Every structure is written in C-alpha cells, then in structure tokens.
Amino acid sequence: MKIVILAGGSGTRLFPLSREKYPKQFIKLINHSSFFQETVKRFTSKFSLDDFIFSTKKYYTFMIKEQLEELKFKTDNVHFVLEPIGRNTAPAIALCAKYALDKMGVEEEEVLFVTPSDHFISPRDAMLRYFPLTEKLASQGYIVTFGIKPSHPETGYGYIKVGEQLEEGSFKVEKFTEKPDFKRAVEYVSSGEYFWNSGMFAFTIKTLKEEFQKYQPEIYSLIFENSYEEAVERFEELPDISIDYAIMENTDRAAVIPCDVVWSDIGSWDAVYEVFPKDEDCNVKKGNVITYDTKNSMIIEKGKRLIVTIGVEDLTVIGTRDVTLILKRGESQRVKEVVKLLKKDIERKHYVDRHVTEYRPWGSFTDLEVGDRYRIKLITVKPGEQLSLQMHYHRSEHWIVVKGTAKVTIEDKTFYVHENESVFVPKTTVHRLENPGKVPLVLIEVQVGEYIEEDDIVRFEDKYGRV
Amino acid sequence: MKIVILAGGSGTRLFPLSREKYPKQFIKLINHSSFFQETVKRFTSKFSLDDFIFSTKKYYTFMIKEQLEELKFKTDNVHFVLEPIGRNTAPAIALCAKYALDKMGVEEEEVLFVTPSDHFISPRDAMLRYFPLTEKLASQGYIVTFGIKPSHPETGYGYIKVGEQLEEGSFKVEKFTEKPDFKRAVEYVSSGEYFWNSGMFAFTIKTLKEEFQKYQPEIYSLIFENSYEEAVERFEELPDISIDYAIMENTDRAAVIPCDVVWSDIGSWDAVYEVFPKDEDCNVKKGNVITYDTKNSMIIEKGKRLIVTIGVEDLTVIGTRDVTLILKRGESQRVKEVVKLLKKDIERKHYVDRHVTEYRPWGSFTDLEVGDRYRIKLITVKPGEQLSLQMHYHRSEHWIVVKGTAKVTIEDKTFYVHENESVFVPKTTVHRLENPGKVPLVLIEVQVGEYIEEDDIVRFEDKYGRV
Structure with a gap:
C-alpha cells in the first residue's frame, strides 16, 4: 500500500x-x-x-x-x-x-x-x-x-x-x-x-x-x-x-x-477548541498564557508575548509575532470575512500573505525589527544551501554569524565567516551567502540604508531558478 | 507662582x-x-x-x-x-x-x-x-x-x-x-x-x-x-x-x-475608558487595531502587532511589546491582584518590573530578540553621554551604528565608528561606548556567547556612580 x-x-x-x-x-x-x-x-x-x-x-x-x-x-x-x-x-x-x-x-x-x-x-x-x-x-x-x-x-x-x-x-x-x-x-x-x-x-x-x-x-x-x-x-x-x-x-x-x-477537519477556530483537551475551567491554553477567572475560552500564543486574561469567557485569542486575534467563541466562521477585508487593505494585506518568518528553498528568515533606515533579520541557511548571487542598490548589510559557518562571496573574493565573526557587505557589491557545512547556519543580518524593502534586490544567479 | x-x-x-x-x-x-x-x-x-x-x-x-x-x-x-x-x-x-x-x-x-x-x-x-x-x-x-x-x-x-x-x-x-x-x-x-x-x-x-x-x-x-x-x-x-x-x-x-x-485620577483601565473619546460603537482604539462587530471596548496596542477583534463587547485589551492583557470592562480593579500574583512568579516577575525597553541615565536599550547563544539589542545613547567602562566574561558584542557617531574604547585604543560601520568587542576586553556628538547615537548590539544575561558585567568606571 x-x-x-x-x-x-x-x-x-x-x-x-x-x-x-x-x-x-x-x-x-x-x-x-x-x-x-x-x-x-x-x-x-x-x-x-x-x-x-x-x-x-x-x-x-x-x-x-x-x-x-x-x-x-x-x-x-x-x-x-x-x-x-x-x-x-x-x-x-x-x-x-x-x-x-x-x-x-x-x-x-x-x-x-x-x-x-x-x-x-x-x-x-x-x-x-x-x-x-x-x-x-x-x-x-x-x-x-x-x-x-x-x-x-x-x-x-x-x-x-x-x-x-x-x-x-x-x-x-x-x-x-x-x-x-x-x-x-x-x-x-x-x-x-x-x-x-x-x-x-x-x-x-x-x-x-x-x-x-x-x-x-x-x-x-x-x-x-x-x-x-x-x-x-x-x-x-x-x-x-x-x-x-x-x-x-x-x-x-x-x-x-x-x-x-x-x-x-479543523475548519475553524471553534473546531480547534472542540477537539483540544481543556482544563477545569474548560479553557484551552497554549504558550505563555495566564488566565484568571476565565472560562470556556481558548488562548493560544505562538509569538513571544505573555497573554493575561481576567474575567472573560467564551473567547478565542490567537497570538502570533505580528497579530493578535480576539474573537467571540462560536463566531469563528467570520474569520474568513475579516481576512477578505484585510486583503483589500493595502497597508495590511501582507498580514494575510505571510508570517514575519518567511520560508525559502535555502532556509528561512524572520523580520525581527524595522526602524528608520535599518532592518534586522534572523537568517537560517540549511546545510548545503545557498542564497542567490545578488546585489542591492540602497542597503549595506552586516552579517553576524551566531551558529555554524558561512561561506561568503563578495565581488571576486570568497572566504569563510565563523561563529561570532561578522562581515560587511557594502551596497552595490555583488555577494552570495552559503552554508557549506553540516549544521544549520544562523546569522543576524542588519541592513542599513535609505531604502530597506525586499524588492531592492538584483539576482545574478540562483540555484532555485529565481533569476 | x-x-x-x-x-x-x-x-x-x-x-x-x-x-x-x-x-x-x-x-x-x-x-x-x-x-x-x-x-x-x-x-x-x-x-x-x-x-x-x-x-x-x-x-x-x-x-x-x-x-x-x-x-x-x-x-x-x-x-x-x-x-x-x-x-x-x-x-x-x-x-x-x-x-x-x-x-x-x-x-x-x-x-x-x-x-x-x-x-x-x-x-x-x-x-x-x-x-x-x-x-x-x-x-x-x-x-x-x-x-x-x-x-x-x-x-x-x-x-x-x-x-x-x-x-x-x-x-x-x-x-x-x-x-x-x-x-x-x-x-x-x-x-x-x-x-x-x-x-x-x-x-x-x-x-x-x-x-x-x-x-x-x-x-x-x-x-x-x-x-x-x-x-x-x-x-x-x-x-x-x-x-x-x-x-x-x-x-x-x-x-x-x-x-x-x-x-x-486614571486609577484603572476603566477610568481610562471613561475619559477617552469613543467611536460610534463606543470603542476606544489606539494603535494598529481593527475591530469588527465590537462594542463598548477599549483596544490599545502600543507594541508592533496588529490586533483584530471580532464579535466582542465590554472588553479591555492592552498590548505592549511583551504582554497582551485582555480584561472584562468593569473589572480593572483586579489588575492589581494579578500584578501581585505575577510578582510571585519567578519566571514572570520581570514583566511587572520593566518593559522590554529599559531607561538608563545615558539613554535606553530595547531587547529585540533573545535566542540560543545570542541576544539583540537596540541601543540609544544621548548626545554627550557614555556607558560605563566595562567588561563581560561570557559574551562578545558586535555593534553596528545605524545613526550618529560612536566613540568606542577597547582596551587602550579609542576610535570613532560612523553610521553603517561596525565594531567587534571580544569577551573579556575592557570597553566603553560614548556618544560624543550632537544627535542621538543609535546602534544595534548583537551579543554572542554562552551566557547572555544582564548580570555578566564588570564595571570599572561610571559617570553615574554605578561602579
């Protein structure tokens, strides 16, 4: 079979x-x-x-x-x-x-x-x-x-x-x-x-x-x-x-x-509540959650916040790194409508599209912080994988290796960057990041520049056909 | 007068x-x-x-x-x-x-x-x-x-x-x-x-x-x-x-x-609700908040999340970077009790003590992310101020200047680090960070090491008497 x-x-x-x-x-x-x-x-x-x-x-x-x-x-x-x-x-x-x-x-x-x-x-x-x-x-x-x-x-x-x-x-x-x-x-x-x-x-x-x-x-x-x-x-x-x-x-x-x-079929948050084990107050709790005088509720925090509830009942609360949804239990069919409205909102449609962590063929990255003229990302590259050979017009990048070993190409030089070492990639230089090793490569990227959006990228060569 | x-x-x-x-x-x-x-x-x-x-x-x-x-x-x-x-x-x-x-x-x-x-x-x-x-x-x-x-x-x-x-x-x-x-x-x-x-x-x-x-x-x-x-x-x-x-x-x-x-006297969240202007559904909303079919509620997000509410009423929701409080309106006197309980919880008492942003005489820092063997902070140093002359046993620090100019001392060398430049401070080296300039110095600090808590610090000299 x-x-x-x-x-x-x-x-x-x-x-x-x-x-x-x-x-x-x-x-x-x-x-x-x-x-x-x-x-x-x-x-x-x-x-x-x-x-x-x-x-x-x-x-x-x-x-x-x-x-x-x-x-x-x-x-x-x-x-x-x-x-x-x-x-x-x-x-x-x-x-x-x-x-x-x-x-x-x-x-x-x-x-x-x-x-x-x-x-x-x-x-x-x-x-x-x-x-x-x-x-x-x-x-x-x-x-x-x-x-x-x-x-x-x-x-x-x-x-x-x-x-x-x-x-x-x-x-x-x-x-x-x-x-x-x-x-x-x-x-x-x-x-x-x-x-x-x-x-x-x-x-x-x-x-x-x-x-x-x-x-x-x-x-x-x-x-x-x-x-x-x-x-x-x-x-x-x-x-x-x-x-x-x-x-x-x-x-x-x-x-x-x-x-x-x-x-x-877990077709809604209410369905999730139905199948999950509940505590003595009929609450479902997951993540960093504390409830006081809270009944018949489901509180799930998948981000890094603490959620505290006091004196509520029949509530569904779902937290991720970028969104907290608070919903009356029994009304979870309406999430669909709300998602439709969010998609029409130019400022907010990205919430429907993706999490702050985005998955790519080579690994993933998480947007940790965006500020005026800077953006910080946590990047994980799988063993044996590599990002495209690329260049940015508006941002320089500082990479700090936290775990594993990076193989870095900047213009015509290729070298290794080890745990607790950093490297600077000036804007408009052609560069590539690879993980030649056997364990995941984890690094912090600090982008600095006058424009720090995803679309400032020129790809020259890509293992995954994204040029 | x-x-x-x-x-x-x-x-x-x-x-x-x-x-x-x-x-x-x-x-x-x-x-x-x-x-x-x-x-x-x-x-x-x-x-x-x-x-x-x-x-x-x-x-x-x-x-x-x-x-x-x-x-x-x-x-x-x-x-x-x-x-x-x-x-x-x-x-x-x-x-x-x-x-x-x-x-x-x-x-x-x-x-x-x-x-x-x-x-x-x-x-x-x-x-x-x-x-x-x-x-x-x-x-x-x-x-x-x-x-x-x-x-x-x-x-x-x-x-x-x-x-x-x-x-x-x-x-x-x-x-x-x-x-x-x-x-x-x-x-x-x-x-x-x-x-x-x-x-x-x-x-x-x-x-x-x-x-x-x-x-x-x-x-x-x-x-x-x-x-x-x-x-x-x-x-x-x-x-x-x-x-x-x-x-x-x-x-x-x-x-x-x-x-x-x-x-x-703004003695409770209910008092805040009383004095603030409300929309046509009697909601008070501040920050990145969207409400659907929500009445008589106060939703305040001071962190960077989106809060979405659907089908709720008489609710107080207060979000910061690290905590979301969800409270029945009319019961805000109970926040006091909950804070008392949190203080007794060794894992969570820090929530009562301080925000993820902490203020110091020289400026402030915000914990952006803590992971296994690393911690990322956003540091702001006021013009003319300086951190103590210090050393860490267990962590190295990478500083990336995002705005302003840093004056950095490492052992017996003192030099300037400019916008979009970085500097490495190896563990056990004596170092100091100063803002000699006229505008705030903003930098990203990436700490890497086997122990990355605040208390791994030896202060040798401090302008604010904290040695």
Missing part, C-alpha cells in the same frame, strides 16, 4: 496562524507538531517514507522537507507529485496514481490510501486498525471511504449514508450527501444510518483508472494515456474538480468503513 | 503599560504624550520651565529629562527635588518649599501650586483660569484645594464638603472625607455640597510652614530648621505621611475652588 498525502491546500480559516504562504497543514498546534507532521506520523509505525507520495505545490516542498527533517527523515528522495497549477483533488489524485505506476514501478493492483494532511484524528494512529479490512475491500474493487460516527448535527460536513453490509465492519455506500441544513443534519444523526465523510479514500490504481475512464474520460486520457511528464505539462488543461464530484458521487463501487476515532 | 510637579509615584494599576520602573505618569496614551508631559504643558503657556520644581526619585530623573526634551525644553538646569527615599507627599512637599526658599531664592510670600503628574484634565490648560483667584486666596493665607463637580457617585475618590463662601467662586472647606461607601457617595453627589478632591493644592510657603509647624512639628523642624542638604540627608527619619493626613484634615485654613473641568 502507498500513502498519498494531500498537502497542496491553501487557506486562511485559521488566521492568524495560517497565512496564504503558510497554510493550515503546516501550523503547529499539537505539542509543537503540525497537522501535516501528525498525518505523516500516523502511518510511520507501519510504512517507510518511501511508501509516501506527497501531492503538493512547488512552493510548499521546502516546508514539507523541513517538517519531515524535524521528524528525522532524510528528504533526498521524497516522492513529490507537484501540481503545476491547482486543479483540486480529482486531477491531483489521478496524477499521483500515474506517478506510482511510472516512477515507483508499482502494479495496478497496488492500493493507494489517500488522506488530507490538515485534519485531526485521535488516537493518532487509530486508522491503521482499519487497514487490513481496507486492503481486502480495495482488492475486491471497492473505493473505500472512512465514515465517522457523528457526535453532533454538524452542518459543515458531508455525510455518507450506509447501504448493505459487506465484510464485517463495512458497508456499501448508499449515497453521499452534501453539507445538509441543520434540520436535515439532525435527522441524519438520529437515524444512525449516516456517517461524516472524513475525506480519506483507498482504492487500487486499477479501480481508480476504471472509474476515471468511466466518469472523467478527459482526465483519464490526459493522465493515463500520456507519459507522466506530458501529464504534468498539460495539467492545466484539466478541469478544477474534486474527487467527490468527479468520482464518488457517480460510482456504484463505494464502500464505507465506520471508524471509531475522534475526527475533525 | 511656582509649579510643583509630583512625579515620584510608582504603581502598576495600568499594567502592562505601567511597570514598576515605568510608572503611570510616564506612559503615553494621549496623542503620543504622557500624563507627565500633559501636566507640564498645562502650565507652559504661562510659566517657564524655570518656574517648575519636579519632586521625584533619582531613578526617574532621566525619564523626566527625556520627556521634557521631547517637549523641546533644555534640561540642563531643571529644578529637581529628589526624595532619597519615598516618604509620601507631606515630607516631599515640605522639601520642595525648602528648595524654593534656599535654592531658588523665592520669598515666603511666593505661592506654590502643587499638582500630581498622573491625572487627566480636560481641557488641558483649564486650570489656568483659576490662577488669579488661587493667588488671591493663597495670599490671604488659605491652603487652596480644587474641587471637581462629581459626575457619578464614585467610591474611589475623596470628597470635599464646601462651607461658607469666600471670594466669588470659592468656599471655605467644611471638611475632607475619605473614600465613601456607595450609599454615602450617592448622598454626597445628590446634596450638591460635595466635590471630588482633585489632589492639587496651592498655598504660600509662609502658610505651609505655619501649618507644618502647628500640625507636623517633626517634619517642620527637620526640614525648615536645617539646611536643604541636611534635610535631604536626614529625610529618611521623617514619617511616611500624605499631605492630606498631615495637614489638610487638621487645618482650618483650607479653601476650595470648584473647577469646571473633566478630571480623572
């Missing part, structure tokens, strides 16, 4: 923790671990990293590598299937199947288990319990889905109605339903015949191909009747359609395994 | 904006101006800085100078009366009178107008209207107080009961009363015979001396029967007593001028 991790999604419903350049799957809420990392860990007791296929966007690959490295994986040979352009889950999953056939050399009888990477499941590896049954059903030609027993009449989820029983612990799917209204959701839950659709699937590649051929011939022929490279190249010709619409709502080969797990 | 500004108070009721080392009078809430600065500006249309006496603690003198310099005053000859130890307002005011007599050469007939520096009065210079009457009454031998018509039955203030009329617009004081309970406060307000005691006083030095001699002979003889220097030296022998208890509650020479001003 191969595990297909869908990690290309973007979204800002968990703003200010999620940003457009740092979507929900990468944010770390569970014991310093991200939803993506939890998803990977869910399977690694039974599978090696070689059995994973990561379906994502190019921009996220280095975040995925970094998060995998934090889990102590070697990331030289990760199986990435990169969508050149977002086309939703149906084309993405088909492309993963094609990748498995052509690049991993698996047979058409191989089972793919497809999972989002931004959901919450507890206990973490509970899904493994259902894998023997999953393989059995998939091998019989079923597209297996995983149903969650509803704990309440949620109107934000899709539901699966069960039909006749198949193997013990599984059923044929009678139908999939879209998000219901509240009245209908109550009926569903009380009937006992409906389960939440968890968004995970399993099937053999053979079954998948047959169903695509039957219901999505356009996708089928472009992906399965071409080479992988050609499929990637022509990917943007494909329709933007989810696997649910494309296949699941049409197929008569869907099965469902009801799963006894706590599951949430 | 001389203006005595009481600026020695400490207090953290406006935590996290006020801290033990940065009390309420210095915090800037009104158009980037502090209560202290507003107090000074209240009189400067009629008085020169030479007519002011600042009663304070030594530690606050450089903050006072800095805030006066921001108002464009020369501060070389400010009249400071420094309490060697806090002994409340009675000894402090007597010492100011002694200073005026001995050091400013005024006559005993001179009128002193005494005012706290951490109150709110609007319109700002409204008190000047009452000065002709004040001088008249003071010259007749009265101790003049200033009553505020109560707007509500406040239980947190003292009240003044008026007696027979004196000059038009003034009365004899029949009695002073302590903070009443609510029932009594309602009676006071509805009677029309009571005014809030605003804590401001005016009197001739002659009157003050006579009343001290009569009711506080101990204070009288130590202060007025010795030289100023001796009075300072023996100051700690004096009782800790307020002018209200010491004189006002005993004297039969008190008069009151009812004043038609908006006044508050």
Whole structure:
C-alpha cells in the first residue's frame, strides 16, 4: 500500500496562524507538531517514507522537507507529485496514481490510501486498525471511504449514508450527501444510518483508472494515456474538480468503513477548541498564557508575548509575532470575512500573505525589527544551501554569524565567516551567502540604508531558478 | 507662582503599560504624550520651565529629562527635588518649599501650586483660569484645594464638603472625607455640597510652614530648621505621611475652588475608558487595531502587532511589546491582584518590573530578540553621554551604528565608528561606548556567547556612580 498525502491546500480559516504562504497543514498546534507532521506520523509505525507520495505545490516542498527533517527523515528522495497549477483533488489524485505506476514501478493492483494532511484524528494512529479490512475491500474493487460516527448535527460536513453490509465492519455506500441544513443534519444523526465523510479514500490504481475512464474520460486520457511528464505539462488543461464530484458521487463501487476515532477537519477556530483537551475551567491554553477567572475560552500564543486574561469567557485569542486575534467563541466562521477585508487593505494585506518568518528553498528568515533606515533579520541557511548571487542598490548589510559557518562571496573574493565573526557587505557589491557545512547556519543580518524593502534586490544567479 | 510637579509615584494599576520602573505618569496614551508631559504643558503657556520644581526619585530623573526634551525644553538646569527615599507627599512637599526658599531664592510670600503628574484634565490648560483667584486666596493665607463637580457617585475618590463662601467662586472647606461607601457617595453627589478632591493644592510657603509647624512639628523642624542638604540627608527619619493626613484634615485654613473641568485620577483601565473619546460603537482604539462587530471596548496596542477583534463587547485589551492583557470592562480593579500574583512568579516577575525597553541615565536599550547563544539589542545613547567602562566574561558584542557617531574604547585604543560601520568587542576586553556628538547615537548590539544575561558585567568606571 502507498500513502498519498494531500498537502497542496491553501487557506486562511485559521488566521492568524495560517497565512496564504503558510497554510493550515503546516501550523503547529499539537505539542509543537503540525497537522501535516501528525498525518505523516500516523502511518510511520507501519510504512517507510518511501511508501509516501506527497501531492503538493512547488512552493510548499521546502516546508514539507523541513517538517519531515524535524521528524528525522532524510528528504533526498521524497516522492513529490507537484501540481503545476491547482486543479483540486480529482486531477491531483489521478496524477499521483500515474506517478506510482511510472516512477515507483508499482502494479495496478497496488492500493493507494489517500488522506488530507490538515485534519485531526485521535488516537493518532487509530486508522491503521482499519487497514487490513481496507486492503481486502480495495482488492475486491471497492473505493473505500472512512465514515465517522457523528457526535453532533454538524452542518459543515458531508455525510455518507450506509447501504448493505459487506465484510464485517463495512458497508456499501448508499449515497453521499452534501453539507445538509441543520434540520436535515439532525435527522441524519438520529437515524444512525449516516456517517461524516472524513475525506480519506483507498482504492487500487486499477479501480481508480476504471472509474476515471468511466466518469472523467478527459482526465483519464490526459493522465493515463500520456507519459507522466506530458501529464504534468498539460495539467492545466484539466478541469478544477474534486474527487467527490468527479468520482464518488457517480460510482456504484463505494464502500464505507465506520471508524471509531475522534475526527475533525479543523475548519475553524471553534473546531480547534472542540477537539483540544481543556482544563477545569474548560479553557484551552497554549504558550505563555495566564488566565484568571476565565472560562470556556481558548488562548493560544505562538509569538513571544505573555497573554493575561481576567474575567472573560467564551473567547478565542490567537497570538502570533505580528497579530493578535480576539474573537467571540462560536463566531469563528467570520474569520474568513475579516481576512477578505484585510486583503483589500493595502497597508495590511501582507498580514494575510505571510508570517514575519518567511520560508525559502535555502532556509528561512524572520523580520525581527524595522526602524528608520535599518532592518534586522534572523537568517537560517540549511546545510548545503545557498542564497542567490545578488546585489542591492540602497542597503549595506552586516552579517553576524551566531551558529555554524558561512561561506561568503563578495565581488571576486570568497572566504569563510565563523561563529561570532561578522562581515560587511557594502551596497552595490555583488555577494552570495552559503552554508557549506553540516549544521544549520544562523546569522543576524542588519541592513542599513535609505531604502530597506525586499524588492531592492538584483539576482545574478540562483540555484532555485529565481533569476 | 511656582509649579510643583509630583512625579515620584510608582504603581502598576495600568499594567502592562505601567511597570514598576515605568510608572503611570510616564506612559503615553494621549496623542503620543504622557500624563507627565500633559501636566507640564498645562502650565507652559504661562510659566517657564524655570518656574517648575519636579519632586521625584533619582531613578526617574532621566525619564523626566527625556520627556521634557521631547517637549523641546533644555534640561540642563531643571529644578529637581529628589526624595532619597519615598516618604509620601507631606515630607516631599515640605522639601520642595525648602528648595524654593534656599535654592531658588523665592520669598515666603511666593505661592506654590502643587499638582500630581498622573491625572487627566480636560481641557488641558483649564486650570489656568483659576490662577488669579488661587493667588488671591493663597495670599490671604488659605491652603487652596480644587474641587471637581462629581459626575457619578464614585467610591474611589475623596470628597470635599464646601462651607461658607469666600471670594466669588470659592468656599471655605467644611471638611475632607475619605473614600465613601456607595450609599454615602450617592448622598454626597445628590446634596450638591460635595466635590471630588482633585489632589492639587496651592498655598504660600509662609502658610505651609505655619501649618507644618502647628500640625507636623517633626517634619517642620527637620526640614525648615536645617539646611536643604541636611534635610535631604536626614529625610529618611521623617514619617511616611500624605499631605492630606498631615495637614489638610487638621487645618482650618483650607479653601476650595470648584473647577469646571473633566478630571480623572486614571486609577484603572476603566477610568481610562471613561475619559477617552469613543467611536460610534463606543470603542476606544489606539494603535494598529481593527475591530469588527465590537462594542463598548477599549483596544490599545502600543507594541508592533496588529490586533483584530471580532464579535466582542465590554472588553479591555492592552498590548505592549511583551504582554497582551485582555480584561472584562468593569473589572480593572483586579489588575492589581494579578500584578501581585505575577510578582510571585519567578519566571514572570520581570514583566511587572520593566518593559522590554529599559531607561538608563545615558539613554535606553530595547531587547529585540533573545535566542540560543545570542541576544539583540537596540541601543540609544544621548548626545554627550557614555556607558560605563566595562567588561563581560561570557559574551562578545558586535555593534553596528545605524545613526550618529560612536566613540568606542577597547582596551587602550579609542576610535570613532560612523553610521553603517561596525565594531567587534571580544569577551573579556575592557570597553566603553560614548556618544560624543550632537544627535542621538543609535546602534544595534548583537551579543554572542554562552551566557547572555544582564548580570555578566564588570564595571570599572561610571559617570553615574554605578561602579
């Protein structure tokens, strides 16, 4: 079996923790671990990293590598299937199947288990319990889905109605339903015949191909009747359609395994509150937080501030280095609207776009301080990586190495700068920063000049094709 | 007339904006101006800085100078009366009178107008209207107080009961009363015979001396029967007593001028909300703040974050660089208790003590970032000032000059470091930083070492006596 991790999604419903350049799957809420990392860990007791296929966007690959490295994986040979352009889950999953056939050399009888990477499941590896049954059903030609027993009449989820029983612990799917209204959701839950659709699937590649051929011939022929490279190249010709619409709502080969797990799609801050353990005052607290006479609230500080609450209840407070969101609990659907308004605000749209820490192929940088004529950044360069050969018209840069060893090129000179040494890069000189070593290079950059914005950069040469 | 500004108070009721080392009078809430600065500006249309006496603690003198310099005053000859130890307002005011007599050469007939520096009065210079009457009454031998018509039955203030009329617009004081309970406060307000005691006083030095001699002979003889220097030296022998208890509650020479001003002692965040202008949703907003569907709230961000509120009401939110306080409106008396608890928390007591910016005689520094083996500070040195000659055992320092010119001594070498230049100070070398110039010196300090706490410092020589 191969595990297909869908990690290309973007979204800002968990703003200010999620940003457009740092979507929900990468944010770390569970014991310093991200939803993506939890998803990977869910399977690694039974599978090696070689059995994973990561379906994502190019921009996220280095975040995925970094998060995998934090889990102590070697990331030289990760199986990435990169969508050149977002086309939703149906084309993405088909492309993963094609990748498995052509690049991993698996047979058409191989089972793919497809999972989002931004959901919450507890206990973490509970899904493994259902894998023997999953393989059995998939091998019989079923597209297996995983149903969650509803704990309440949620109107934000899709539901699966069960039909006749198949193997013990599984059923044929009678139908999939879209998000219901509240009245209908109550009926569903009380009937006992409906389960939440968890968004995970399993099937053999053979079954998948047959169903695509039957219901999505356009996708089928472009992906399965071409080479992988050609499929990637022509990917943007494909329709933007989810696997649910494309296949699941049409197929008569869907099965469902009801799963006894706590599951949430973590679609809002209220959903986060629901699944997290609470203290005796029904508060969820993370980070440097103190509460006095505070009830039914969630206070999460991911920046470096202390948050103190006194005499409040039913509040959600989320702090990052640059934003504090204070929200009435129960109203977290409104974060979306607010993010839309922020995006229209020229002075503030950058808050939606990115954190103060920005990830690049070579590592990351954090804006520590901006003042009149200066800017201070903390820069981390991964071992073996390098920044582009570049120049600035308006700013000089002072680099102070705090950890590791830097290889610095200034004009035609190249030399090493060691821990606790510094180097000066005058404006208009061509320069490059590299980490030739085996441990991350950490340095403080102090920019001084009359103009200190990101766009004062001329790139001459770039390992990552950004010239 | 001389203006005595009481600026020695400490207090953290406006935590996290006020801290033990940065009390309420210095915090800037009104158009980037502090209560202290507003107090000074209240009189400067009629008085020169030479007519002011600042009663304070030594530690606050450089903050006072800095805030006066921001108002464009020369501060070389400010009249400071420094309490060697806090002994409340009675000894402090007597010492100011002694200073005026001995050091400013005024006559005993001179009128002193005494005012706290951490109150709110609007319109700002409204008190000047009452000065002709004040001088008249003071010259007749009265101790003049200033009553505020109560707007509500406040239980947190003292009240003044008026007696027979004196000059038009003034009365004899029949009695002073302590903070009443609510029932009594309602009676006071509805009677029309009571005014809030605003804590401001005016009197001739002659009157003050006579009343001290009569009711506080101990204070009288130590202060007025010795030289100023001796009075300072023996100051700690004096009782800790307020002018209200010491004189006002005993004297039969008190008069009151009812004043038609908006006044508050700003004793809590709720009091701040009361006096500040509100938007159409009854919100007070300051700093980088956006509110959606937010009512009757006060959101103040003095750090560099964006605060977003959605769907909340009756909330007080106060953000600084290191703390966000979230408080139900109406409960701000509880900030005191919370501050007490924080002080007992070894990990967090520094929040009560100081801001991330700390003020020193030579200027200030701001902790920008602390990481593993490094610390980054933004340092500002005032023109003509210098840090102590010092050494560190565990950290080297990199200084990057961002503005101004630094004079740097390292071991036996002294040299200048200019804007956009840097210098390295290895650990265990004796060094000194000076600003020899005419504009503030701004530099970034990056400390690198195995131990990077403030207490790794050996001082060899210090202009401000801190060796």
